[in-house]
Amino acid sequence: MTQTEEKMSTQSKLILFILILGNFLCLISETVMNVALPSIISDFHIRTSSAQWLTTGYMLVIGISVPVSAFLIQRFTLRQLFVTAMSFYLIGSFIGFITPWFSLLFVGRMIQALGTGIILPLVMSTMLTLVPVSKRGTVMGIFSVAILFAPAIGPVLSGLIIQYYSWQIIFLGLLIAAALIFLFALFKLSNVSETSRPTIHIPSVILSTIGFGGVVYGFSAAGEETGWSNPIVWLTLIIGVIALALFVRQQSKLNSPMINMKPFRSSVFSRSIFLMFLIMMIQFSMMLILPLYFQTAAGLSPLQTGFLMLPGGVTLALTAMVGGRLFDKIGFKPLLLTGLVLLTIILSLFTTISSGTSTRTAAILYAAFTIGVGLSIGPVMTLALNQVPKPLHAHGSAISNTINQVSGAIGPALYTSIMTMASQHFIQQSNETNKTLLQIKSMTSGVHTVYYVAIAFAVVSFLLALTLKKKDQQLETQ
Missing domain, CATH: 1.20.1250.20 (MFS general substrate transporter like domains)
Incomplete structure (x- = not known):
């Protein structure tokens, strides 16, 4: 590989900057609600187990949507996927900010999670395409900041907001940040990946949804009050593991696996x-x-x-x-x-x-x-x-x-x-x-x-x- 090939273009750096910004925002959302749950429980007069679904459901939707990302990345352009994902995130944040009902707040969080599930693998896949091998450690170090620092800073930010304002302001902050990233991407993000026409295998989608959904839900439910004594925990885990085993076996036999x-x-x-x-x-x-x-x-x-x-x-x-x-x-x-x-x-x-x-x-x-x-x-x-x-x-x-x-x-x-x-x-x-x-x-x-x-x-x-x-x-x- 020549020295020229080892260098990243300014355009490539700009693309990665936009993607990592989006990734950072999405990962903050994974933990930003934790500190806000007591206020939400009080405002909507709901049980703790119901409120926890704002976090558990978020993780569940991501766990289900990420496996489909390989198909989406091959089928659609980088710009199409990122703008669509940020649109989902914007809509979810807006719903969370204005909602008068807990059920609608939950829907908003799930829409946010759908955008997050698209963005997370998109960033890493694009990074592998753009970054020369000799520079990957450096770029992955920056990417690791988003993966590890964003979830850690989420509770700090929400704690500050809850201390002086209300939990709705958390969603307003996410909404403003997402809007800025969305506009930045709309004008500056260009396509770098090649698209193809892979076919979606519906049985694979069903198995991955049941498998990853069952595992994520099972372990999340195990962390609640009833813990491992809850038969639902074991039932969903067993179903999830069986579905995953069938999913892996199926993928190894397909010409165009998910x-x-x-x-x-x-x-x-x-x-x-x-x-x-x-x-x-x-x-x-x-x-x-x-x-x-x-x-x-x-x-x-x-x-x-x-x-x-x-x-x-x-x-x-x-x-x-x-x-x-x-x-x-x-x-x-x-x-x-x-x-x-x-x-x-x-x-x-x-x-x-x-x-x-x-x-x-x-x-x-x-x-x-x-x-x-x-x-x-x-x-x-x-x-x-x-x-x-x-x-x-x-x-x-x-x-x-x-x-x-x-x-x-x-x-x-x-x-x-x-x-x-x-x-x-x-x-x-x-x-x-x-x-x-x-x-x-x-x-x-x-x-x-x-x-x-x-x-x-x-x-x-x-x-x-x-x-x-x-x-x-x-x-x-x-």
Whole structure:
């Protein structure tokens, strides 16, 4: 490859800038409602389980729509898809801002999610097309900021808004940001991908919808009050897993599959994708459990909790960008192993936290933890996608984004259920008579158990990373 070919054009940089902006906004929406739920419950006089569907349903729609993205990316132009996706997001945000009814608010969130489900894989697929191989680490580092920093900043922004205004202002802010990105794309976004006329296989769409929908819903429902004792959880998970197995089997037999499974023929791709899944699970152990613990045990407000997590979010963004540049210079393995060792050390320190731990100490530990995540997730994601040949970019992107969304559903449910079970076990074994103190002690025990499980995932991740070789960084084998 010549030096000229290694350079990105100004137009390519502009296209990626627009797409990453849209991606960042969509990912903020995944967590921005969490802090607002108590206000929504109060305003609409609904149950907590109903309000949680604003987040669970959002993840569910994304989980269903992402697998179809490979077909859409091949069938329609970049401009058509992005403008359409942002239109969905605009409409959903507008409905959320003006609605007087919870049912309409829910519809608005689902329309938002539909736009998000199109944009997420579109960005990654376009990036693989535009970015030279030698620059992918750097660009993936920037992209990792959107993937990891946006969900972390969502609760902070919504906490600030709820503190001084109302939850409707959250949707107004999303609406304004989406309108600006939409107009920017309308005038500046150009097409770079080639379209074809793939046929849509309806049975595949049905199986993927049931499969991914069942898995995402099952794990999301497991994180609610009834947890794993709810038979609906197990029923939807079993149905989802069976449908996914049939979907994968069907895709391997089709001439024009909805998601081509050929990338999994690469052992490096398969191991990297699984490693990415494990690291994202570890990240969710912090993003969910840490703020939950400090709000319950230490009595922090949602806004204070948001600021507790903010230094880590900023550190994560900076580390991901630096890690991306280092990937292009020194390769993935030193970054990945260093990041995983740091993750394990910090998780070990978190097994000693208590209600007496200062917010400053927790914020510093979390910031150190995000350095490990930033050094790990970008390199392993780039390594996986580098194994995908150009004709399969859309499919590799769909696989990667599907794994991200599934980890987003499994992570919170798994850790919440572990914390709940460990807390209940502590209560059964304890002689503590003070109910308030018992609640704090039992939750502390549950949180410690969660982090021990996360340490186990980190150790497995480290051992798996050792099996990857430096030569595996070579790219795009046909």
